[in-house]
Amino acid sequence: MNKIRKAIKGLIEIIRNPRLLNNVLSDDTVWNRYIVNKYKINYGLPLVDINQISPDFSETLKCFAFLDGSSLPTDIVLLKLLSKKFEKCKYFEIGTRRGESVINVADTAEECYTLNLSKSDMLSLGLDERYADLHGFFSKDKENIKHLTGNSLTFDFQSLNKKFDLIFIDGNHHYNYVKNDTEKIFKHLIHDDSIIVWHDYAYTPEKLRPEVLAAILDGTPPEYRKYLYHVSNTMCAVFIRSEFPTKELLAPLIPTKTFNIKIDSIDLNATKN
Numbered sequence: 001m002n003k004i005r006k007a008i009k010g011l012i013e014i015i016r017n018p019r020l021l022n023n024v025l026s027d028d029t030v031w032n033r034y035i036v037n038k039y040k041i042n043y044g045l046p047l048v049d050i051n052q053i054s055p056d057f058s059e060t061l062k063c064f065a066f067l068d069g070s071s072l073p074t075d076i077v078l079l080k081l082l083s084k085k086f087e088k089c090k091y092f093e094i095g096t097r098r099g100e101s102v103i104n105v106a107d108t109a110e111e112c113y114t115l116n117l118s119k120s121d122m123l124s125l126g127l128d129e130r131y132a133d134l135h136g137f138f139s140k141d142k143e144n145i146k147h148l149t150g151n152s153l154t155f156d157f158q159s160l161n162k163k164f165d166l167i168f169i170d171g172n173h174h175y176n177y178v179k180n181d182t183e184k185i186f187k188h189l190i191h192d193d194s195i196i197v198w199h200d201y202a203y204t205p206e207k208l209r210p211e212v213l214a215a216i217l218d219g220t221p222p223e224y225r226k227y228l229y230h231v232s233n234t235m236c237a238v239f240i241r242s243e244f245p246t247k248e249l250l251a252p253l254i255p256t257k258t259f260n261i262k263i264d265s266i267d268l269n270a271t272k273n
Helices: 002-016 018-025 028-039 073-083 100-105 119-124 129-133 175-188 210-219 222-227 268-272
Strands: 090-094 111-116 145-149 164-169 190-198 202-204 228-231 237-239
Touching: 028 210, 073 100, 073 164, 073 190, 090 100, 100 111, 100 164, 119 129, 164 175, 175 190, 175 210, 210 237, 222 228
Parallel strands: 090 111, 090 164, 111 145, 164 190
Antiparallel strands: 190 237, 228 237
């Protein structure tokens, strides 16, 4: 009886506020069921060891803020090492945020593009002005970084008239955006050797994010799905046209490696004087 009362109460609340229905439809259980029914996948993408993607995984990040919304250090190191696979790498990303990912990749890539909503678009969505002003904080003055503004749902990717070696999808993480971004990237921006990385494919390196996975699978052409992987020790999925030894993500994982970390704090106010 208690469950029936809860169901009735829930329906009443949804009738009063239809937007609450989005919370139900975006529930992980709903998306997990969708993935299992459509793709027969129970544990997410095949898990590939990070050292298989980038042997001798070692790199230095010169800029990392350790603030809310940041990628993991391993996520950005992965991007930086992948960029080194290409001579004069051309890099494109959706979702600038503070610019931590693109500023690090810009050290090794020749040309970088980053796409984000304009300040006026962010304010129109009710986002705080302080939040909007922080976008591109680290990357706005770097010469080899071009900042683009626009909504990826409506942005004309074909107008760039350019193919990219490495592409990072880290914009809005709801299904319709990730699916849209994935479809357009495959259609307009890749060449035969391009690598695509999706951030927040997982909440943590051990817990996948089913809504994002569903969008990646639906947005990727069927013939390319066999090249989709979850990179260990990161929150990233990757498309790379290679075959690797993999395993299922059965959490909790038993550690097979550790990482050496050296952290230096740099006072930005002091460097301006």
